[in-house]
Amino acid sequence: MNASAELLIDTASGPAHVTTPAPRATWWELAAQDPDICVTQTPTWLDCLCATGSYRDASRLYAFPDGSRIVLPLVGRVRRPRRLDAQESWPAGWGIGGPVTPEGVGHEQARAIFDDLERLPALRVGVRFRPQGAELWQRAAPGTFRLEPHMTQAVDLDGGFDAVWRDRFHTRARRDVKRAEKAHLDVEVDRTGRLVPVFQELYEQSIERWAAQQHEPPVLARWRRRREFPTGRLAEVADRFGASCALWVAWNAGEPAASIVVLRHGPHAKFWRAAMNRDVAHPVRATPLLYRLAIEEACEQGCRIFDLGESAPGSSLEHFKAGFGAAGRPSPRYWRERLPVSSVERGLRTAVKRAIRFRDA
Incomplete structure (x- = not known):
């Protein structure tokens, strides 16, 4: 496991501490207290992802001035330069990620997390949220993040x-x-x-x-x-x-x-x-x-x-x-990219589907 790094971020209510990767003991502690926790928001799910794909633990623990703590499950790609990285919660096919919030989350905290993700140097950042609290995250999402609707x-x-x-x-x-x-x-x-x-x-x-x-x-x-x-x-x-x-x-x-x-x-x-x-x-x-x-x-x-x-x-x-x-x-996904990689990928997939007369099930 990678050694954790700590940094400070500015929020509307003062500086918050960010630790990445999130300490496992704290993550499990918060998961045990969160009544809406999903299987796919646990450290075990992240470990399965990293063990069977080219991913690394990039989870983030946010400690806010009022004492509340939130863990954001997150993975990055291994062996990629920081500016070509994709940090997601989760990659396509891995289901719901999003923050673990045992004490709930306020608008200021949600916006602080989005602002922190916006500052990451990665080429792409995406978070798939669980249904509970989805409306709050929608109100907090800045214009730099695009909405991708999903239903569970x-x-x-x-x-x-x-x-x-x-x-x-x-x-x-x-x-x-x-x-x-x-x-x-x-x-x-x-x-x-x-x-x-x-x-x-x-x-x-x-x-x-x-x-x-x-x-x-x-x-x-x-x-x-x-x-x-x-x-x-x-x-x-x-x-x-x-x-x-x-x-x-x-x-x-x-x-x-x-x-x-x-x-x-x-x-x-x-x-x-x-x-x-x-x-x-x-x-x-x-x-x-x-x-x-x-x-x-x-x-x-x-x-x-x-x-x-x-x-x-x-x-x-x-x-x-x-x-x-x-x-x-x-269960919305919000994402942002510094270059239009996803648009190019979608265009290529569409071209291939047309060429083979693919029928969506």
Whole structure:
């Protein structure tokens, strides 16, 4: 781990201390006190990111004059000059980052954090905020930061599983679950990483299916998906999260049909990944059964939220998740760049999609 550096920044209420990387003991202390903490705002998540990608810990601890403290999870790129660095919370595909704020956050503090990020020499700085407090961060964001809308869907587990099943699951989801139960599928839940190879096999099959749906050459699809989710990443996450990483697998007549990965920290359970052999899983509705069992377990473990992750508004994925009672909430990303790198990257991706007649799922 890098040695921490300390500096002072000016705020409207006086000088604040910044320590980077944030001391782990303090980060865990604040995470334990934050009632809205997400799995992806923990040091363990940052460690998984750094262990499976070219990233380094760039987290920041802010100590304000009134005694309040805020940790901002953040990573930078390894082996990049400071002015070509990208410091983000988090990079694309890693979900919600944003500040850990056990005592809440005021407008002055939020603006001070944005001002501090603006002063960083990095080429790009981006922060994906959790839904709680999103409006405050929007009011505090300076004009140099651009808004990138995102939506995350989550199931409110208040009242326990009976209430969730009765009042929040849609009729179609309950029907699919009952159909799966009649099919007498075998379901395993692994908290040791033993079933990681089974998930990886199903994930490879999913890549082929996604490629066909999106009119994408299989070679390109495999390269892109493995770059986004490289072999070894799930094993690393399972190892670091231990019993807090549940890998669910449904078997149909001895053949793996579907699998989902669910992570947990405190009151927050997070669906992370899914894969299936559609020909085996869909006729017996294996995936809805796994969602139902994972949500039930989260209720039994005392979780308040079951986070089903990001969805595009109006998409089939949003519709599917809504069947389990997941409501959409804004989870904005704010970012700034010193050069228009992202615009160039988007232009290149668009050109490639047009060339191959790519269809967004």
